[in-house]
Amino acid sequence: MFLKFKKNKKEPLVAQTLIDFPSEVFVAGGEELNLREATIADIPGLVAIEEAVYNGYAPWISRDFYHELTQEKDRLYLVAQKKDQVIAFIALVRRDLAADLHIANLAVLPIWQGRSIGSYLINTAKAIAREVGLGSISLEARRSNDGALSLYDRQGFMVVDVIANYYVDNREDAISMVLDLEH
Numbered sequence: 171m172f173l174k175f176k177k178n179k180k181e182p183l184v185a186q187t188l189i190d191f192p193s194e195v196f197v198a199g200g201e202e203l204n205l206r207e208a209t210i211a212d213i214p215g216l217v218a219i220e221e222a223v224y225n226g227y228a229p230w231i232s233r234d235f236y237h238e239l240t241q242e243k244d245r246l247y248l249v250a251q252k253k254d255q256v257i258a259f260i261a262l263v264r265r266d267l268a269a270d271l272h273i274a275n276l277a278v279l280p281i282w283q284g285r286s287i288g289s290y291l292i293n294t295a296k297a298i299a300r301e302v303g304l305g306s307i308s309l310e311a312r313r314s315n316d317g318a319l320s321l322y323d324r325q326g327f328m329v330v331d332v333i334a335n336y337y338v339d340n341r342e343d344a345i346s347m348v349l350d351l352e353h
């Protein structure tokens with residue numbers, strides 16, 4: 171495995187080994203946004219998004235993001251940025267045994283929702299999975315998360331399992347979904 175460590179004044183230490191993702195500009199809702207790899211300097215922004223989308227309760231706190239961003243595993247965290255503000259992110263984890271790319275987390279700041287940013291991030295995940303030769307993309311969503319579930323359904327994900335009591339905060343079931351990229 172090749173590890174990619176980055177350390178300079180602008181970009182603090184981060185180990186993300188899934189793929190080298192060059193920054194890109196994309197347009198959502200008529201606004202130009204920047205999409206780039208996350209660094210640990212983004213952690214406060216990531217937690218702020220979590221708090222904003224989950225009513226003040228961040229399922230992932232700073233320590234979790236720090237652990238994720240610095241461990242030497244096949245991860246890729248991408249952040250969408252407008253000016254200095256991180257407004258959305260997607261967390262991707264490569265699962266080699268299953269030849270699968272797992273979406274571990276995805277969130278868009280409420281005022282930016284509904285402008286196709288979530289769709290763009292999923293489409294980016296699809297392109298990355300294809301580029302690195304993975305055959306599927308998987309994720310879990312709360313049973314009550316109608317918006318996310320319908321988005322994934324429209325993106326071609328199929329329900330493959332229901333995992334009872336998956337979420338520790340309220341023992342809610344998880345809907346497990348997979349997108350097959352090979353057929």
Ligand SMILES: CC(C)(COP(=O)(O)OP(=O)(O)OC[C@H]1O[C@@H](n2cnc3c(N)ncnc32)[C@H](O)[C@@H]1OP(=O)(O)O)[C@@H](O)C(=O)NCCC(=O)NCCS
Nearest residue numbers: 223276277278283284285286287288289310311317318321
């Ligand atoms: C789910 C989420 C990432 C979608 O991001 P987004 O940028 O709003 O998604 P898009 O603008 O690409 O929307 C795509 C479609 O999903 C629909 N949608 C998105 N969020 C929705 C919601 N909360 N309720 C109903 N529909 C929703 C949009 O209407 C849109 O439908 P359309 O294509 O027919 O117009 C975003 O709503 C979010 O951050 N939610 C809170 C965190 C979360 O639930 N994350 C997913 C965990 S599994």
